[in-house]
Amino acid sequence: MELFDHLALGFSVVLTPQTLLYCLMGVTLGTLVGVLPGVGPLATIAVLLPFTFNLPTIPALIMLAGIYYGSQYGGSTTAILLKVPGESSAVVACLDGHEMARQGRAGPALGIAALGSFFAGTVATVVIALFAPPLVAVALEFGATEFFSLMVLGLVSAVVLAHGDMLKAVAMVVLGLIASLAGIDTNSGETRFAFGSLQLAEGLSFVIVALGMFGFAEIITNLERHDVREPFTSKVSNILPTKDDIKQAWKAVVRGTALGAFFGVLPGTGATISAFASYSMEKKIAKDPSRFGKGAIEGLAGPESANNSAAQTAFIPMLTLGLPASATMAVMLGALMLQGINPGPQVMTSNPELFWGIIVSMWVGNLMLVVLNLPMIGIWIRLLTVPYRYLYPAVLIFACIGTYSVSNSSFDILMTAGFAVFGFICAKLECEAAPFLLAFILGTPMEEHFRRALLLSRGDLTTFVTQPISAGFLVASVVLLLFMIAPNFRRTREEATVEE
Amino acid sequence: MKFMKGFVFAVLGAAIMVWTAGDAFAEDPNKRIRWVIGFGTGGASDFLTRTVAKEAEKTIKKKIIVENRRGASGIIAAGVAARAKPDGHTIVLVSTSYFNNAALGSKKFKFKPIQSFEPIMLLARTYNIVVVNKKFKVKSVQDIIDYAKKNPGKLNYASGGIGTGTHFGTEFFKWKTGTDMVHIPFKGTKKALIDVIAGRVPLMFAGAAAVLPQIRAGKLQPIAVATKEPVAELPGVPTVAKTVPGFTNTVFYALFAPKGTPRDRVRFINRTFTKVLKKKSIIAKLQKRGFKPTPSTPEGMIAHINEHLKLVPMVAKKTGFRLKGSRKKRK
Amino acid sequence: MQLRICSQKDFYAGLMFTGFGIFALYEAHKYDMGVIERMGPGYFPTILGALLVGLGLAVFVRSFFSGVATKIRVDLRPIVLVLSGVVAFGLLLNVAGLVVAAFALITLACLGSWEFRLRDTLIMFVILVAFCTLVFYYGLEVSMPLWPEF
Numbered sequence: 001m002e003l004f005d006h007l008a009l010g011f012s013v014v015l016t017p018q019t020l021l022y023c024l025m026g027v028t029l030g031t032l033v034g035v036l037p038g039v040g041p042l043a044t045i046a047v048l049l050p051f052t053f054n055l056p057t058i059p060a061l062i063m064l065a066g067i068y069y070g071s072q073y074g075g076s077t078t079a080i081l082l083k084v085p086g087e088s089s090a091v092v093a094c095l096d097g098h099e100m101a102r103q104g105r106a107g108p109a110l111g112i113a114a115l116g117s118f119f120a121g122t123v124a125t126v127v128i129a130l131f132a133p134p135l136v137a138v139a140l141e142f143g144a145t146e147f148f149s150l151m152v153l154g155l156v157s158a159v160v161l162a163h164g165d166m167l168k169a170v171a172m173v174v175l176g177l178i179a180s181l182a183g184i185d186t187n188s189g190e191t192r193f194a195f196g197s198l199q200l201a202e203g204l205s206f207v208i209v210a211l212g213m214f215g216f217a218e219i220i221t222n223l224e225r226h227d228v229r230e231p232f233t234s235k236v237s238n239i240l241p242t243k244d245d246i247k248q249a250w251k252a253v254v255r256g257t258a259l260g261a262f263f264g265v266l267p268g269t270g271a272t273i274s275a276f277a278s279y280s281m282e283k284k285i286a287k288d289p290s291r292f293g294k295g296a297i298e299g300l301a302g303p304e305s306a307n308n309s310a311a312q313t314a315f316i317p318m319l320t321l322g323l324p325a326s327a328t329m330a331v332m333l334g335a336l337m338l339q340g341i342n343p344g345p346q347v348m349t350s351n352p353e354l355f356w357g358i359i360v361s362m363w364v365g366n367l368m369l370v371v372l373n374l375p376m377i378g379i380w381i382r383l384l385t386v387p388y389r390y391l392y393p394a395v396l397i398f399a400c401i402g403t404y405s406v407s408n409s410s411f412d413i414l415m416t417a418g419f420a421v422f423g424f425i426c427a428k429l430e431c432e433a434a435p436f437l438l439a440f441i442l443g444t445p446m447e448e449h450f451r452r453a454l455l456l457s458r459g460d461l462t463t464f465v466t467q468p469i470s471a472g473f474l475v476a477s478v479v480l481l482l483f484m485i486a487p488n489f490r491r492t493r494e495e496a497t498v499e500e
Numbered sequence: 501m502k503f504m505k506g507f508v509f510a511v512l513g514a515a516i517m518v519w520t521a522g523d524a525f526a527e528d529p530n531k532r533i534r535w536v537i538g539f540g541t542g543g544a545s546d547f548l549t550r551t552v553a554k555e556a557e558k559t560i561k562k563k564i565i566v567e568n569r570r571g572a573s574g575i576i577a578a579g580v581a582a583r584a585k586p587d588g589h590t591i592v593l594v595s596t597s598y599f600n601n602a603a604l605g606s607k608k609f610k611f612k613p614i615q616s617f618e619p620i621m622l623l624a625r626t627y628n629i630v631v632v633n634k635k636f637k638v639k640s641v642q643d644i645i646d647y648a649k650k651n652p653g654k655l656n657y658a659s660g661g662i663g664t665g666t667h668f669g670t671e672f673f674k675w676k677t678g679t680d681m682v683h684i685p686f687k688g689t690k691k692a693l694i695d696v697i698a699g700r701v702p703l704m705f706a707g708a709a710a711v712l713p714q715i716r717a718g719k720l721q722p723i724a725v726a727t728k729e730p731v732a733e734l735p736g737v738p739t740v741a742k743t744v745p746g747f748t749n750t751v752f753y754a755l756f757a758p759k760g761t762p763r764d765r766v767r768f769i770n771r772t773f774t775k776v777l778k779k780k781s782i783i784a785k786l787q788k789r790g791f792k793p794t795p796s797t798p799e800g801m802i803a804h805i806n807e808h809l810k811l812v813p814m815v816a817k818k819t820g821f822r823l824k825g826s827r828k829k830r831k
Numbered sequence: 832m833q834l835r836i837c838s839q840k841d842f843y844a845g846l847m848f849t850g851f852g853i854f855a856l857y858e859a860h861k862y863d864m865g866v867i868e869r870m871g872p873g874y875f876p877t878i879l880g881a882l883l884v885g886l887g888l889a890v891f892v893r894s895f896f897s898g899v900a901t902k903i904r905v906d907l908r909p910i911v912l913v914l915s916g917v918v919a920f921g922l923l924l925n926v927a928g929l930v931v932a933a934f935a936l937i938t939l940a941c942l943g944s945w946e947f948r949l950r951d952t953l954i955m956f957v958i959l960v961a962f963c964t965l966v967f968y969y970g971l972e973v974s975m976p977l978w979p980e981f
Contacts, residue, residue, distance in 0.1 A: 033971070046541040046568070047971045140698040167893070168841075171848045171886040178855045178879050186687045189662030189823055190872040193858055202571040216917070223909035223943055267694060321697070322713045323690050330690070334542020337789065389946045390955060393937050396913070397959050400920050400936065401929075405973040408567055408580075413921030417914045424910055428903050429844040447875045448687065455684055456656065456700065459867045534974060567974045585980075 003129055006352070010360030013353050019059050023361055026063035027368045030070020031376075037078050037215055037399040040086030040207055042328045043406045044071035049335055057339045058354060062361040064335050065315075068328070069365050072311050073117065073373060076304060080109050081380060082395060084215035087328075088206050088272040088441045089307045092279045094214055095434060096292060096299030103295050108241040110377045112249050114370050115241070116301045117308035120257040121366030124312035127261045128359055135313070136320050139265045144453040145463050149473035150266070151446045154273040156477045157280040158438035160484055163293040169435045172426070176436040179204065180443025187451045199411045208412055209440055211399055212419025213426070213433045219392050220424055240374070241297075249301035252282050256305035264310030265317060271310035271326065276438055278302040284483055312362055319355060532563040536581050537593040538574025544709030548624055548753065548791055549593060555776045573663065574598035575608045578756070582616040586758040588765025591620065596665055596751045599805055603812035604823050614805065617756035619798040621770045623777070624791045627727045628669050628705045628749040629712075630740060631720040636702035641724050641743040644703065648679035655681045658696055658704040660689035663823045668812075669705040669726060669749030671821035676744050696720065705749055708733070708790025726750065733787060752794070752808075754801055766798065838898025845891025852883030912943030928978040929968065933960045 013019065033044040048067050052060040075086030079093035080101050093113065100109040127135075142150075155173060162169030182193035183203025194200040241249070256278040263274035282298040283289050292299050315332075317323050324330035383391075403412050426433055457463040465471045535553060539545035546568065553564040569577040574594035581592035602613035630641065638644050648655045659667040662685050674681055684701050686692035689710040695701045697719045704711075705726065712733060714720045724740040725731050726749035740747045755773070757766055776782055777793035786793055796804070815821050836842050855876055865871025916939030923932035934956055941952040967973045 047973070049541065140694070143695060143698060143700045165841075167886065167890055168844055171844075171883065171890060174879055174883045174886060175848065175851055178851070178876065178883065181876055181879075185872040186661060186685055187870070188863070188872045189685075190862055192862065192872055192876065199571070199576070202576075216913070220910045220913055220943075223913065223945070224906045267691070321694075321719070322717070323694055330540075331542035334546055337544075337547055387946070389941065389944045389948075389951070392944070393940045393952075393955055394959055396917065396940050397920075397933055397936055397963060400917060400924075401963055401967050401973065401975075404921075404924060404975065405967065405971070407571075408569055408974055410921045410924050413924070414918055417917040417921070420914055420917070421910070425847070428905060429840045429847065431844050431847075450875075451870045452684060452686075454867060454870065455682075459869075461867070565974055 006129060006356045007360060009353055010356030010358075013058060013357035014062065014360045014364050019062055019357075019361070020364070022055065022059040022063040023066045023365055024368055026066025026068075027070040027365055027372060030067035030072075031074040031077075031369070031372065032070075033067075034071030034074025034086060035077050036074075036402050037082055037084040037086075037211070037395050040075050040090070041068065041071040042087065042331065043207070043402060044074070044086075045328060045331050045335075047405060049331065052335060058357055060339055061336065061354070061358055062365075064332060065358055065361055066365045066368070068332065069121070069308075069311065069362070069369055072308065073114070073369050076113050076117070076307070077110060077373075077380065080113065080300070081106060082215060083218045084395075084399065085210045086207070088210075088437075089275045089303075089310065091210060091214075091272075091434065091437055092275045092303035093300060093307075095279070096294075096296050097304075099293065099295035100297065100300065105295065107377050107381055108245050108297070109300055110380060111241040111374065112245060112297060112301045113304040114373050114377075115246075116249070116253040116256070116305040118366050118370040119253055120260060120305035120307075120309035121312055122363055123257050124261050124264075124309040125359060125363040125366075127309075128313060128316055128362075129356075132316050132320055135262075135265045135316055139267070139317055140321075141469060142266055144449040144456065145467045145470040146473070147266075148446060148449040148453055149464060149470040149477070150273065151442045151449070153473045153477045153480070154276060154442050155439060155446070156480045156484075157273075157276045158435045158442075160280040160283060160480065162432050162435050163290075164430060164432060166484075168431050172431050172433070172436040173439040176439025177443035177446070179209070179436075180440045181447065183444070186444075186448045187455070197411075199409060199415075203444070204415065204440075205406070205412065206437075206441060207406065208403060208416045209419050210437060211403060212416040212421075213423030213437065215395070215399060216416065216420035217423030217427055217433075219395065220420065221427055222388065222392070240377070245297050249297045252278070252298035252302035253305045255281060256302035256307075257309045260306030260309035260311075261313050263306075264313035267317060267323065267326070271307060271314060272438075272441055274306040274310045275303040278306040280480070284480075308366075315358070315362070319358070531589055532565050534567055534584070534590045535564050535593065536567045536569055536577045536584075536590065538570060538572075538577035538595070538598065539568065539593075540570040541568045544626070544707070544789060544791075545593070545595065545753070547709075547789060548786065551782065551785055552623065552773060552776050555779065555782055556772050559775065560772055572608050573601050575601060575606075578613070578617070579611060581756065581758055582611045584758050586618075586760035586762075588757065588761050588768070590758060591769060592617070592756050593623065593753055594756070595753050596668075596808065597663060599754075599808050600663055600668065600812055601823060603809045604816060606823055614802075616759050618759055618761045618766055619801045620755040620757055620766050621773065621798060622794050622796040622801045622804060623753040623755050623773065624786060624793045625750050625752045626708050626791050627725060627731070627751070628666060629708055629715070629725050629734070629737075630723040631696065631704055631706050631711055631715065632723055633696050633699045633702050634719075634721055635699050638723065640738070641740055644723065645677050645679055645743070648677075648681055652680040653682060655679075655703065656684050656701045657681045658684050658686055658692040658701040658706075660692050660707065661685055661687060664689075665749065665751045666692070666705050666707060668815065668821055671819035672749065672815050673705070673740070673744065673747065675815060675819045676747055693720070707751065712788075712790050731792075733790065752804065754805060770795075770798065836894055837896055838894045838900055839903055840901065841890050841894030841898045843903070845887050845889070845894055848887030848890060849884055850887070852880050852885075852887050855880030855883060909943040913940050916940040916943070924975055926979070928976040929964065930960055930977060931979060933963065 029048055030044055034041060045067055052064050075090045076093050079085045079090040080097035083094045083098040085091040085094050097109050158173050159169050182200055184191050259278050260274040263270040279299055282302045283292045314326060314329055318329045318333055324333045400413050403416055423433055453463055537549050549566055553566055557564050569580055577592055578594055581590055584590035632638055638647060657670050666689060689707050692704060693706060693710060693714060696704050715722050722734055722737045724738050725734060726740045728748060730737060730739055774795040777795040783793055859873045859876035859880055862873035863871035864873045916936040919935035919939060920932045923935055937956045938952060941947055968977060
C-alpha cells in the first residue's frame with residue numbers, strides 16, 4: 001500500500017544517527033524550556049528558533065518539531081504541577097491535573113498525561129498520513145459563520161466547566177468576553193479599552209492573564225494558607241498511574257484523541273476548543289460528575305490527549321497549504337521558510353522526504369518524549385519535595401523573565417501582577433477563573449467572525465442556521481445547554497425542599 | 501549538610517555575577533548590536549531581517565540580536581529604539597504601515613516619527629499581487645474593473661487589516677478606477693487568504709511573501725502585480741500599471757538609528773548591509789520570498805519616505821482608507 | 832427594614848460584576864454602534880456590558896436571600912509582598928538590570944512567606960540570578976540588561 005511506502009521513506013529519513021540526535025535535542029530542549037513557568041510553546045519556539053538556523057534543512061525541521069512537542073509537554077507539566085498554563089490548551093490540565101498533584105498523585109497525573117499524549121500522537125500521525133488532503137478540504141469549508149458557531153459551542157462548554165455557581169460562572173464568561181475585546185478591533189481598526197496605552201492597544205496576551213490568574217494567584221493563596229504547607233509531599237503514592245487509573249482513563253484518551261485530531265486542523269482556536277470540549281464531554285458522560293474539579297483522572301487524560309493530537313494535526317494546514325493554524329504554527333512556518341522551504345501542496349510531491357520525514361519524526365518525537373519524561377516524573381516529584389519557600393521564588397523569577405522575553409516588555413510583567421490581583425479577588429469571592437479564561441480566549445475571534453459573517457451576508461442573520469456546518473454546531477450548543485440546565489433544576493428544587 | 505551545598509552554589513553564583521559585572525564597566529568591543537523590528541517572529545519581515553542579519557554577522561564579526569517587538573505598526577519598536585543609547589548598537593526596522601500612521605497624524609506616537617531618528621537606508625521592498633479565487637471568472641485587471649462597475653457595492657475584497665498595505669492598495673485602486681468594492685478586513689494576510697482560496701471572498705491585493713506560495717501551488721490566480729515592471733517570480737503576469745497608469749502598491753522597509761548616532765556608525769551599518777544586499781545568494785533568497793533588495797543612501801530613504809507621506813493623505817481623502825473607524829466619528 | 836446579607840461573597844461578587852458591566856457600557860458608548868450589516872466597534876461591548884450588569888445585579892440581589900454564608904478571610908501580607916516584588920521587577924528590569932530587579936523580586940517575595948529566613952533568601956538570590964543569567968541571558972539570548980548603565 002502506498003501509505004507504507006511513504007512511511008518507509010519517512011523512517012529512512014528519520015532513522016539516521018544525526019537526525020535522531022537532533023530530534024532528541026529538540027525534544028529535550030523543548031521540554032526544559034517549556035517547563036519554565038510563563039514560557040509557553042510559542043515563546044519556547046520563538047526563543048529556540050535561532051538554534052536551528054545553522055543546521056541543514058531536514059535535521060533543523062525535525063529538531064524544531066521536537067522542540068514543539070517538547071514544549072507542549074513541558075507546558076503540561078507546569079500546568080499540572082504549578083497550575084501555570086503555558087498555552088491556552090493547557091488551561092484544562094490546570095484544573096483536574098493540578099488537583100491530582102495536590103492530592104499527592106502528581107506521578108500518575110504526569111504519567112497519564114504522557115501516555116495519553118503518546119497515544120494521541122501516534123493516532124494523529126496515522127490520521128495525517130491517511131487523511132491530510134480531505135481534512136484540509138474540510139478545514140477550508142470553515143468560514144466566519146462556521147467558526148462563530150463553533151465558538152458558541154466552546155463558550156457553552158466553558159460554563160459546563162464550572163463546578164460551582166452557574167450564575168457567577170456565566171457572569172465570569174461575560175466578563176471574560178469583555179476583557180477579550182481590549183485591543184484593536186479588526187473590523188473597524190478602532191482601539192478599544194486601551195486607555196491610551198499602546199501595549200494595551202495590542203490586546204491582552206493570554207499567557208499574561210493565565211499566569212496572573214492561575215499561577216501567581218495560586219502562589220499567593222498557598223502562602224496564605226500556612227497550614228497547607230507542603231501540598232505535594234504529603235502522600236506521594238505511586239510514581240506511575242495504577243492499573244485502575246488506566247482503566248478509568250483510557251476511554252477518555254480515545255475520545256479526546258478523536259476530538260483533537262479533528263479540531264486541530266481548524267485554524268485558530270481549534271486545539272483549545274478541543275481540550276475544553278473533551279473536558280466537558282468527560283464531565284457530562286461520567287457516572288459521577290462531582291468528581292470533576294477534585295482530581296478526576298478523565299478530566300486530565302481526555303484533554304491532554306485532545307491537546308496533543310490537535311497539536312499534531314495543526315501541522316496539516318501549515319504543511320499542505322502554507323497557512324498556519326495558530327501563532328505557534330506561524331513561527332514554525334517562518335522557520336520552514338527561513339530554511340528555504342515553501343509549504344504548500346507541492347511539498348508532498350516535490351519534497352516527499354521532507355514531508356514524510358516530518359510526519360514520521362512526529363511519532364519518533366512523541367516516543368522520545370514518553371521515554372524521556374516517564375523517568376523524569378521521579379525527578380519532578382523529587383523537585384516538589386523542596387520546601388515551598390525555596391520553590392516559589394524560583395517559579396516567580398522564571399515566570400517574570402519568561403513573560404518578559406515573549407515581547408521584551410516590562411509592561412507585560414506589570415499586567416500579570418494586575419491579573420494576579422484580579423485572580424486573587426475572584427478566588428476570595430468564589431468566582432471561577434476557568435470560564436473567564438476560556439471566554440477570554442474566544443471573545444475577540446467570536447466577535448470578529450460574527451461581524452464578518454454578517455458583512456458577507458449583508459446583514460442576514462439566518463446565515464448561521466442556513467449553513468449546514470454552522471447549524472450543526474449551534475444545535476450541539478443548544479443540546480449541551482439543555483443537558484446542563486436540566487439537572488440544575490432538579491438540584492435546586494431538591495435544595496429548596498431541604499431548606500424547608 | 502544542606503547549608504554546605506547551598507554555600508558552595510552561592511559562591512559559584514557570586515563568581516558568575518562578578519564575571520558578568522565586567523560587562524557593565526568595561527567598554528566591550530564585542531558588544532552586540534540590537535536590531536529591533538516592528539514585526540513578529542517567523543513572519544516575512546522577520547525572515548528579511550534575519551537573512552540580512554545572519555549574513556552581516558559573518559563580515560562584522562559581532563553578534564546581531566534580532567528583537568521582535570510587534571505592535572502598533574512598528575510604533576512600539578520605534579519607541580524602544582528612540583529611547584535607546586545612540587551609540588550605533590541599536591537599529592530599528594519599520595515598514596510602510598508605520599509611515600501611514602505618521603502621515604495621518606496617528607496619536608499613537610509619543611515621539612517624533614521621523615525626527616527622533618537618524619536614517620540609515622532602505623532595505624528592501626515587497627509588493628502586492630492582485631489575486632482572485634479560481635471560481636471568479638476574470639482574466640485581467642480590466643475584467644475586474646468592468647465587473648465592479650456593473651455590480652457596484654457587490655464585489656467583496658479581502659485585506660490583511662485596516663490601515664495595512666493591502667487595504668491601502670485596494671482603496672487606492674478604487675479611487676483611480678472609480679469602482680465601488682466592499683472591504684472585508686481580516687486579521688492578517690494569511691487569514692484573509694484562507695477565505696480567498698475557499699472562495700468566500702473573490703479578490704485580494706495580497707502581499708507577495710504570503711501569496712506567492714499559494715500561486716505556485718495553483719490555489720490562486722494572479723491577475724497582475726502592483727509594481728512598475730513585471731517581476732521575475734511571475735513571468736507573464738502584467739502590471740496593474742498597464743491598465744491603471746501610475747498605480748503601484750508596494751511596501752518598503754526603512755532602517756533607522758536613534759537620533760544622535762554618530763555618522764561613522766551610520767555609514768558603517770549602511771556599507772555592511774549594502775554589501776549583504778548586493779550578494780547574489782541573498783538576492784535570490786529574498787526574491788523567492790517576494791522581496792526586492794533596495795539598498796539606498798540615507799538621503800535616498802528620506803526622499804522616498806517623503807513621497808509616500810504626500811500620497812497617503814490624498815488617498816485617505818478620496819477613498820475609504822483610514823487607520824481606523826468606519827463612517828461615523830467618535831462621540 | 833433590616834436586610835441581612837446571607838452570602839458575603841456573593842454580595843461583593845455581585846458588586847464587582849455590576850461595576851465592570853457599567854464600566855464596559857461607559858467605554859462602549861464612546862464608539863460607533865453601527866447597523867447589523869456593518870456592526871460598529873460599540874455593538875458587542877454594549878450588549879455584553881448590559882448583560883453583565885444584569886447578571887451582576889442578579890447575583891447581588893440573590894446574596895441577600897441564599898448562598899453559602901462563609902466569611903471572607905484575607906491575609907494581606909503574602910499578596911502585597913509578592914506582587915510588590917513582581918511590580919518592582921517589572922519596573923527595574925530595563926532600568927537597573929536583571930541583578931537589581933531580581934534582588935527586589937526575591938527579597939520581597941520571600942518576605943511574603945511565613946517561613947522567611949534572611950540567610951536562605953540571600954543564598955537563593957545568588958543562585959537564582961546566576962542560573963537565570965546563564966539560561967536566559969547567555970543561553971536563550973533574551974534581550975535585557977544585567978546591570979545598570981553607569
